[in-house]
């Protein structure tokens with residue numbers, strides 16, 4: 029008797045844990061799965077930030093028959109078919125359902141964590157099936173039984189855009205601080221690469237105690253976080269660097285980040301052609317060559333990195349050379365506007381072709397040790413009008429124009445409104461954050 033109770037008790041407890049684990053797993057997938065690009069939503073003035081701009085599509089079909097609903101989430105290795113069959117639906121019904129469903133949904137889009145809902149009538153006939161991808165819950169696919177036929181369509185559910193603020197203090201690095209605050213790594217990537225990429229080196233500059241404040245958009249369906257919108261303002265106050273970035277559109281559709289005085293934070297060249305910071309050899313007009321064993325100029329910067337590390341272009345341009353070139357080994361050379369060229373040497377793999385147009389930070393190849401190299405590293409050169417210049421000095425100038433005088437008053441107004449939002453929170457929180465919906469208090 030006692031033994032039986034113990035089994036029952038632990039069974040119930042384990043069951044609860046399993047359920048909790050499933051729910052936790054799903055909710056963390058919701059927040060961490062917010063990997064959708066931040067360019068998703070157009071910038072809107074702060075006053076309109078809470079407006080849900082999309083109409084609700086697909087009213088529920090009226091079902092007079094007594095019905096029941098089955099809801100389930102797909103587990104790892106699960107398929108829709110396996111999951112539905114476990115509910116013993118007749119296979120001919122399922123066949124017809126799939127014909128309609130897979131006209132819209134590609135089987136490759138089916139992922140663990142996705143969930144579905146089936147509405148069946150009293151004769152166990154499927155009347156409606158709704159499939160919701162967990163990464164894009166605003167885009168469910170609905171299949172309805174209409175006059176004996178299944179008809180599928182994709183819905184676009186309205187997203188609510190909330191403007192929130194977040195303040196973190198850096199303990200060791202930016203992404204740890206942001207994940208400790210309960211936000212996803214998408215945010216730290218955008219802050220480090222897209223917003224401050226040209227002015228703060230987040231592998232080298234941060235010091236313990238530095239502060240970061242952001243005002244940013246989060247998109248919700250009901251109370252469920254779906255993904256991030258734009259970061260409207262970011263303020264970094266550190267021991268080595270202090271920078272403000274304000275998102276602003278000086279002309280139609282051209283959103284970009286500007287500092288407090290309206291100077292663009294965008295640069296023609298990003299700091300580095302890869303995600304490592306270890307410079308193994310600096311630019312020099314005269315140095316001892318480790319392979320040739322004699323004095324030779326070193327007209328570039330060497331980054332030590334494991335073979336296979338991704339290499340990207342530092343500015344947009346056109347591929348002028350892609351292939352083997354003597355001591356350079358596998359080389360990519362790119363021509364940029366204003367008389368600039370860049371070279372990326374000793375690659376193990378090249379993924380672009382001559383003549384191809386490339387964007388800033390587009391992947392062009394992988395680190396290797398081809399040509400005259402003692403070990404895997406990237407040799408990176410910048411040439412201006414035929415003369416080599418030191419790549420470590422390139423980022424001092426800005427190529428994107430500052431905000432024009434006639435827009436400056438508007439810019440300052442928007443900047444101050446966002447700074448006001450940021451100032452509403454406590455300023456010196458250690459290792460945690462305030463993340464407060466502010467839609468109602470926006471100016």
Ligand SMILES: [Zn+2]
Nearest residue numbers: 328329330407
């Ligand atoms: Zn080199």
